[in-house]
Amino acid sequence: MLRIKNLESGYGRLKVLKKVTMHIRSGEIVTIIGANGAGKTSLLKTIAGLLPARSGEILFDTKDIGNLPPEKVVFRGCSLVPEGRQVFAPMTVRENILLGAYTQYRNGKGGAVRDDIERVYGIFPRLRERERQLAGTLSGGEQQMLAIARALMARPKLIMMDEPSMGLAPLVIRDIFAVITRLRKEGGTVLLVEQNARAALGIADRGYVLETGRIIMEGEAEELLSNREVQRAYLGRDLDAEGKM
Amino acid sequence: MYWEPDKECLDREELEQIQIERLQSTLTRVYQHVPFYRKKFNALGFSPEDVGSLADLGRLPFTTKADLRENYPYGLFAVPMREVVRVHASSGTTGLATVVGYTRNDIRMWSNLVARVLTAGGVTKDDVVQIAFGYGLFTGAFGIHYGAERIGASVIPASSGNTARQIQIMRDFKTTALVSTPSYALLVGDTLQEMGIPASALSLRYGLFGAEPWSDAMRREIEGKLGIVATDNYGLSEVIGPGVSGECLERQGLHINEDHFLVEVIHPETLQPVAPGEEGELVITTLTKEAFPMIRYRTRDLTRLLPGTCPCGRTGRRMSRVTGRTDDMLIIKGVNVFPSQIEHILFEIEGTEPHYQIVVDRKGAMDEATVLVEVEESIFFDQMRRQKEMMDRIQKRLAHELGVHVDVRLVEPKTLARSEGKARRVIDNRKL
Numbered sequence: 177m178l179r180i181k182n183l184e185s186g187y188g189r190l191k192v193l194k195k196v197t198m199h200i201r202s203g204e205i206v207t208i209i210g211a212n213g214a215g216k217t218s219l220l221k222t223i224a225g226l227l228p229a230r231s232g233e234i235l236f237d238t239k240d241i242g243n244l245p246p247e248k249v250v251f252r253g254c255s256l257v258p259e260g261r262q263v264f265a266p267m268t269v270r271e272n273i274l275l276g277a278y279t280q281y282r283n284g285k286g287g288a289v290r291d292d293i294e295r296v297y298g299i300f301p302r303l304r305e306r307e308r309q310l311a312g313t314l315s316g317g318e319q320q321m322l323a324i325a326r327a328l329m330a331r332p333k334l335i336m337m338d339e340p341s342m343g344l345a346p347l348v349i350r351d352i353f354a355v356i357t358r359l360r361k362e363g364g365t366v367l368l369v370e371q372n373a374r375a376a377l378g379i380a381d382r383g384y385v386l387e388t389g390r391i392i393m394e395g396e397a398e399e400l401l402s403n404r405e406v407q408r409a410y411l412g413r414d415l416d417a418e419g420k421m
Numbered sequence: 422m423y424w425e426p427d428k429e430c431l432d433r434e435e436l437e438q439i440q441i442e443r444l445q446s447t448l449t450r451v452y453q454h455v456p457f458y459r460k461k462f463n464a465l466g467f468s469p470e471d472v473g474s475l476a477d478l479g480r481l482p483f484t485t486k487a488d489l490r491e492n493y494p495y496g497l498f499a500v501p502m503r504e505v506v507r508v509h510a511s512s513g514t515t516g517l518a519t520v521v522g523y524t525r526n527d528i529r530m531w532s533n534l535v536a537r538v539l540t541a542g543g544v545t546k547d548d549v550v551q552i553a554f555g556y557g558l559f560t561g562a563f564g565i566h567y568g569a570e571r572i573g574a575s576v577i578p579a580s581s582g583n584t585a586r587q588i589q590i591m592r593d594f595k596t597t598a599l600v601s602t603p604s605y606a607l608l609v610g611d612t613l614q615e616m617g618i619p620a621s622a623l624s625l626r627y628g629l630f631g632a633e634p635w636s637d638a639m640r641r642e643i644e645g646k647l648g649i650v651a652t653d654n655y656g657l658s659e660v661i662g663p664g665v666s667g668e669c670l671e672r673q674g675l676h677i678n679e680d681h682f683l684v685e686v687i688h689p690e691t692l693q694p695v696a697p698g699e700e701g702e703l704v705i706t707t708l709t710k711e712a713f714p715m716i717r718y719r720t721r722d723l724t725r726l727l728p729g730t731c732p733c734g735r736t737g738r739r740m741s742r743v744t745g746r747t748d749d750m751l752i753i754k755g756v757n758v759f760p761s762q763i764e765h766i767l768f769e770i771e772g773t774e775p776h777y778q779i780v781v782d783r784k785g786a787m788d789e790a791t792v793l794v795e796v797e798e799s800i801f802f803d804q805m806r807r808q809k810e811m812m813d814r815i816q817k818r819l820a821h822e823l824g825v826h827v828d829v830r831l832v833e834p835k836t837l838a839r840s841e842g843k844a845r846r847v848i849d850n851r852k853l
Contacts (some may be wrong), residue, residue, distance in 0.1 A: 179438055182473045194470050197442045199435070367482065392449050392469070394442055395709070399526050404504045 177202045177334055177365055178223070178254075182241075185222040191219040194389040195232065200334065200367055205360050207368040207376040207397070209410050210386035216369040217259055219386070220336050222283035223251040223367075224256040236334070251279050255332035259339045261323040265312030269303055272311050272322055276329030289329070296325040299355060317348035324329050324355065330394050335359065336367040343377060371408040385410070424540040424572070425533065428680055436736065439680055441475055448472055448481075448796065451714050451788035454499040457492055460717060478683065478706065482719045483692070484597045489519040489659060498522050500712050507811045510558040511658050511757060521560070522712040522764050530709055534678050535568020536808065538667030541676060541735070542652035542829055543627040544598050546573030550635075551591060553601035553609075554632070554755070555581040560662025561755070565600050568664065573596070581605070595624040603635035603643060603651075607786030610646025610839055620648035625815055629654055631663055632755040634743050653742055659718055660705050666740055674739030676729040684740070685717070686726055689747040698724040699804035702747045703740065721748045749795045749847060751781060752787045756825040763792060763827075763836045766818050772811060776837050779827075783851040790827040795834050 178200040182304060191213045200206045208216050208414055221227040223234055225246040228356040234242040263272050273296060277289045296303040300321045304349040306314060311322055320340055327335055337356070349372070356366055369419050370376035377383055377397040385393040393400065400406050423429050431439070448469035451458040461482050462468065471477065498505065504540045505522040516564045522532065544550060554562035569576045579590055581601075589608060590596065599606060605738060606628055613620060627653040628643060640651050654667035655675050664684055666675035677684055683706040686695050695701035703720045707713075723746065727739040751842040758781060774795035781790045793797065794815065800807060808831055816829045838845065 181438070183442070195473060197438075197445055197446065199438050199442070201435075390449050391442065392453070393446055395526075399529070402525055402556050404500070404524070 177237060178367070179233075179238075180223070180255075181233050181235075183222060183234060184230045185218060185227050186230065187218075187227075192389050193222065194270075196386070196389070196391055198384050198391060198394070200213065200365060201402070202333075202365055203360065204382065205356065205366045205380045207370055207373075207380040208386055209370060209373040209376060209383055209385040209400075209406075210383040211409070212371070213388075214386040215389040216386055217338055220338050220369055222258060223249070223254065223336065230386065232385075239313045250330050250332070250419060251282075253331070253333035255327040255330050255333065255335050257323045257327045257337040257340060261271060261316075261319040262318050263311040263314075263322050263326070265310065267311055268308050269311055269314070270321055273303070273329055276326035279330045290393065292329055297329050299308065299328075299358065300325055307320050315348075317344050320344065320348075320352055321355070324352075326357075332364075334365045335365060336369070338369045339371060340368070341370060341372045373406070374412075376399075422540050422543075422544070423735070424537040429676075429737060431680065431736055433736060435494065436679060437475065440683055440708060443473065443474075443680075444478065444683060444706065445472055447706070447708055447710075447714050448716070450718060451499055455497055455714075457488065458728055465733045470536060475683070478685070479694070481717050483719050484715055485518065485719050486659070486721070492519065494520040495522070495700060498712055499714050502814060503707055504711050507563075509563070509658055509662065519659060520817065524711040526714075527661075530681065531564060531568040531664055532571040533625055534661070534664035534681060535564055536571040536680060537557050537665055538654045539565070539568050539572055539574075539598075539629060541667050541669040541733075542598075542629045542654065542743070543650060543670055544569065544574055544629070547708055548572075548574045548597045548623075548627070549577065549595055550574045550598045550600060551577040551579050551587070551594070551596040552600065553579050553605055553635055557824075558632050559756075559824075560656070560658040560792065562663060564656065564662035565629075566703070569600075572768065584608055585616070588612060588616065591623050592618070598627040599647070599649070600629045602781070602787050603630040603633045603639055603653075603838060604633065604754065604788060606630055606643045606647060606651070606697065607639065610643060611786050620646065623648070627650045628652070629667070631655055631667075633752040634745065636742075646658070650710065655722075655743060656739070657720055657722070660707060660715055660720070661710065665705070666737075669731065669733040669735060671731055671733050673731060675730065675735040676735045676739055679737045683705065683708055684726070684738070686724065687719075689696060689721075689723075690757050695725075698725055700729050700741075700744070703743075721746050721750065723747060723785075751779070751847065751849065753781060753790045756823065758790075758825065759821050762823060763819065764846075766822055767792075767794060770811075770815055771819065772800050772817075776834075777846070778837050779847045780848045781847070781851055788851065790825075792827055793830050793832050793837060794836055796831045798834055800849065801831070803835050 180198050203417050210216050215307040222229050224317050225244050229242045280289050381398040383397050383400045384391050452469045493759050504524050506525050509521050511519045552562050552565050556562040628649045631654040641805040643651050652668040656663035656665040666677040668675050685704040686701040688695050689702045703724050705718050707715045720744045724740045724743050749760050776795040778793045811830050820826050
């Protein structure tokens with residue numbers, strides 16, 4: 177579905193992504209793990225068209241989407257749930273959700289929007305309960321749900337999520353990850369960027385490890401979970417200390 | 422039947438995407454973790470970031486057996502030893518051995534690849550697989566063992582040798598698949614005849630053979646004598662062991678597990694790639710190994726890549742059977758032997774002259790190697806007892822260090838033919 181080759185991008189004179197090559201097959205959950213500053217967010221932003229690609233190619237459904245403006249990328253079927261939710265605080269929950277449907281209106285499928293709202297309310301019953309509340313009054317977890325719901329309204333073939341677990345309580349994280357699994361079950365494809373590597377690898381099919389802008393490892397989630405380097409660097413296991421106990 | 426259909430039947434475009442991803446991450450890792458590669462890359466002014474396509478691989482240096490020896494034992498490992506769960510080694514004197522290691526993930530991956538090869542050769546979970554490779558430092562037996570277990574077959578780790586007992590096990594345990602060298606399979610066939618046991622008295626259905634070159638004529642003979650379908654498979658310990666490639670039941674070449682190994686075929690002297698389909702030396706780069714990645718390893722094995730696709734549906738390119746070597750390595754009963762190893766041992770034994778010759782024959786099914794050694798005149802005119810002692814001593818050392826039995830004959834000084842220039846050290850009378 178998504179095929180990236182030798183992608184490079186950055187900010188000013190700073191090169192953040194260095195020849196990143198990766199792919200996602202339809203129906204997969206793929207996670208990118210890596211430390212702060214490794215380039216995870218930049219990668220998603222470059223795919224989404226928010227950060228210009230300097231070289232390399234991004235093929236989405238075999239068509240090049242490199243350097244398309246962000247709204248065109250959404251039209252092609254690739255949506256981003258941004259880091260830190262970025263919900264429109266002074267608007268209601270329902271209004272936020274409706275904003276996500278702009279591609280549908282443009283495509284003349286406005287009539288289907290009602291069904292789509294029902295679908296996202298089905299996935300997130302809490303949002304239905306808070307439909308008329310201002311988004312800014314929601315809890316962190318609810319805002320995350322809202323951000324995902326908003327992205328789903330564009331009926332993306334690929335949904336990219338940037339740190340959906342950030343700042344959330346463990347129970348809430350579990351709910352969010354259950355939703356991601358559900359999306360895949362319903363035929364969706366997910367690219368998940370996470371610092372919470374253990375949780376992400378727990379639901380992903382495959383993963384890539386990004387280190388200072390380079391992919392240093394790739395493999396099935398199970399393999400990465402049992403790789404000692406990944407365990408030490410990203411899963412917070414100090415094996416030496418464990419050995420001494 | 423496939424073991425991992427989604428991986429064995431990938432379309433080429435997707436396969437190449439996976440290959441380049443894995444090549445880039447492998448190069449980044451070896452550059453970070455293996456000083457040998459870092460130095461080599463730096464000397465060429467090459468950075469892993471320079472690789473943007475599979476074609477860029479050609480800019481990288483080759484790795485040879487000599488590199489492995491110079492970095493004996495652990496110098497080329499890309500992970501600390503605490504992450505290594507298994508070590509194997511090739512035969513040879515201590516100084517010449519090459520040591521390879523595996524992480525837990527490597528073992529899992531290896532088992533899977535062997536499971537692919539076994540499945541392609543007809544093995545299923547209902548089979549009883551008798552492994553007649555020697556268990557030990559060699560990769561053959563353990564590699565196949567874990568792959569067969571992975572499939573869920575019943576594994577009999579019979580190890581090598583004692584043919585009458587192998588046959589008894591085969592009959593009593595109702596072995597359905599035999600894994601061995603092809604020459605050993607022939608020996609089993611001959612021994613069956615001598616014992617007056619018809620192949621129909623056994624339950625054998627499949628034979629999976631490797632570790633030495635063989636021919637289609639030999640295949641037909643084995644199949645006739647054992648009443649089986651025989652397939653060829655290929656691997657080498659420096660790269661992983663068995664599991665690099667194997668024939669499917671179409672038997673039109675060995676499918677390479679290309680999602681884990683990148684192959685090139687080069688001209689052994691110019692080191693340039695040969696034209697597509699031409700014979701040359703196989704060069705392998707590992708794409709997924711953690712403990713012991715190999716970049717452009719020169720296998721010294723001669724083969725060619727076959728054009729076209731296989732009716733079985735696997736998309737991995739096929740290589741022809743290995744037809745020979747580009748160095749002087751001999752394969753005796755499946756064991757790799759270098760003349761230099763023998764020379765090294767003889768050199769250390771007092772009373773031998775620096776002249777020797779290795780004669781390899783095939784008696785019936787089995788290889789027989791004899792080392793002719795010139796000894797000092799004094800020993801030759803001495804009593805028989807001293808000669809016998811010396812022969813025994815040489816024979817024991819050779820068997821011990823080579824891992825295979827070879828006969829020794831002492832000859833008078835100046836009896837072995839000397840030609841100008843290079844001595845003819847090896848006379849290989851075997852015909853495949």
